[in-house]
Amino acid sequence: METANPINYYALSRKTWQSFYRDGIPPLSEAELQQIKGFNDQISLQDVRDIYIPLTHLIHVYMKEYESLQLGKDLFMQQYTGLTPFVIGVAGSVAVGKSTTARLLQMILARTFPKKDVQLITTDGFLYPNSELEKRNLLSRKGFPESYDMPHLIQFLNQVKSGKRGLKAPVYSHSVYDIIPDAYDLVDQPDILIVEGINVLQLPMNEQIYISDFFDFSVYVDADEALIEQWYLERFGALLDIAVKDPTNFYYPYAKGNRDEAFRMAKKVWQDVNLKNLTDFILPTKNRADLILHKTTHHKIDKIFLRKY
Numbered sequence: 223m224e225t226a227n228p229i230n231y232y233a234l235s236r237k238t239w240q241s242f243y244r245d246g247i248p249p250l251s252e253a254e255l256q257q258i259k260g261f262n263d264q265i266s267l268q269d270v271r272d273i274y275i276p277l278t279h280l281i282h283v284y285m286k287e288y289e290s291l292q293l294g295k296d297l298f299m300q301q302y303t304g305l306t307p308f309v310i311g312v313a314g315s316v317a318v319g320k321s322t323t324a325r326l327l328q329m330i331l332a333r334t335f336p337k338k339d340v341q342l343i344t345t346d347g348f349l350y351p352n353s354e355l356e357k358r359n360l361l362s363r364k365g366f367p368e369s370y371d372m373p374h375l376i377q378f379l380n381q382v383k384s385g386k387r388g389l390k391a392p393v394y395s396h397s398v399y400d401i402i403p404d405a406y407d408l409v410d411q412p413d414i415l416i417v418e419g420i421n422v423l424q425l426p427m428n429e430q431i432y433i434s435d436f437f438d439f440s441v442y443v444d445a446d447e448a449l450i451e452q453w454y455l456e457r458f459g460a461l462l463d464i465a466v467k468d469p470t471n472f473y474y475p476y477a478k479g480n481r482d483e484a485f486r487m488a489k490k491v492w493q494d495v496n497l498k499n500l501t502d503f504i505l506p507t508k509n510r511a512d513l514i515l516h517k518t519t520h521h522k523i524d525k526i527f528l529r530k531y
C-alpha cells in the first residue's frame with residue numbers, strides 16, 4: 223500500500239513524535255487506565271502515552287487557531303456568534319481501528335480539557351437501513367458512497383456547526399447488521415465533536431458541500447491491507463463469539479454453523495466488498511487528512527505523517 227505523499231507531509235517516526243510535548247503531562251491515573259482497558263483490553267497504554275498525548279497537544283494548537291479565527295471574523299463582521307463546535311474527522315478502512323482511535327481520542331481530549339464537552343458520532347448511523355438498501359439494490363454495496371444518506375449527514379453537521387441543540391444522530395449496530403430504529407446518539411452543543419467513518423474525507427459527486435468542509439482537524443488511520451484483513455477477521459471471530467449466545471444476532475446462524483465455512487464467507491466479504499471499497503473509495507482520501515497514523519502489527523503506531531500545508 224502506498225504511503226503518504228512526502229511532498230506535503232512531514233514523515234515522523236514514532237520516536238520523533240513521542241518526543242514532542244513530553245514534559246509537564248501528568249501520568250494517566252489508575253482509574254483512567256482502567257477506563258481505557260474497559261472498552262478494549264488490547265489497547266497498548268504505551269501508545270496512549272507516546273502517541274495520543276502529543277496528539278491532543280497538536281489538536282490544541284489547531285483549536286486555538288480556530289477560536290482566534292472565529293473571533294477575528296466576528297470582529298470583522300461586527301457581530302457575536304459565539305464559539306461553534308470544533309469538529310474532528312477520523313477516516314480509514316473498515317476494521318482499521320477508527321472507532322477505537324476515536325474513542326481513545328474522545329477520552330484523552332476530555333481528560334486534557336476538563337471544561338470541554340467532547341462528543342462522538344459514527345457515520346455508520348447514516349447508512350440507509352437494509353430495507354432501503356434492498357430497494358436500491360445496494361445490499362452488497364454497504365459502506366460504498368451510495369449506501370449513505372449523505373444529504374442527511376451534511377445537514378446534520380451543518381446543524382451541529384450552527385449550534386443547534388438536542389440533535390439526534392441515527393445509530394447502526396454491527397451485531398444487528400442494520401440501523402436500529404428509534405435509537406440515536408444525542409449531540410447537544412458539544413465543544414468538540416469527533417466524527418468517525420470510512421467516508422468522512424470523501425468528495426461525493428452531486429454535493430455542493432462535503433463532510434470534510436465541516437472539519438477543523440482530520441485523522442486518517444492507515445495500515446497495510448493484509449493486516450487490516452487480519453483485524454477484520456479477528457473482529458468477525460469476536461462477533462461470532464458474542465452471537466452464539468443470542469439467536470436475534472445477525473451472525474447467530476454463522477456462529478452456530480461450521481466455523482471454517484463462516485470464516486470463508488467473511489474472507490470473501492472482505493475481498494469483494496471492504497477491500498474493494500478501500501482501494502476505490504477510501505484510500506484515495508488519505509492525502510486529504512491533516513494527520514495520518516500508520517499502524518503495524520498489534521495495532522502499534524509506527525509512523526505519523528503531519529500535513530505541512
Ligand SMILES: Nc1ncnc2c1ncn2[C@@H]1O[C@H](COP(=O)(O)OP(=O)(O)O)[C@@H](O)[C@H]1O
Nearest residue numbers: 264265315316317318319320321322453457521
Ligand atoms: N489500538 C488497538 N489495539 C488493539 N486492538 C485494536 C486497536 N484498534 C482496533 N483494535 C481492534 O481491531 C478491530 C477493528 O477495530 P475497530 O475500532 O472496530 O475498527 P473500525 O472502527 O475502523 O471498523 C477490533 O477488533 C478492535 O478491537
Ligand SMILES: CC(C)(COP(=O)(O)O)[C@@H](O)C(=O)NCCC(=O)O
Nearest residue numbers: 315316317346364365420491495496
Ligand atoms: C458498516 C460498515 C460499512 C462500516 O464499517 P466500520 O468502519 O464501522 O467497521 C462495515 O462494517 C460493513 O458492514 N461493511 C459491509 C460488508 C461487511 O463487512 O459485512
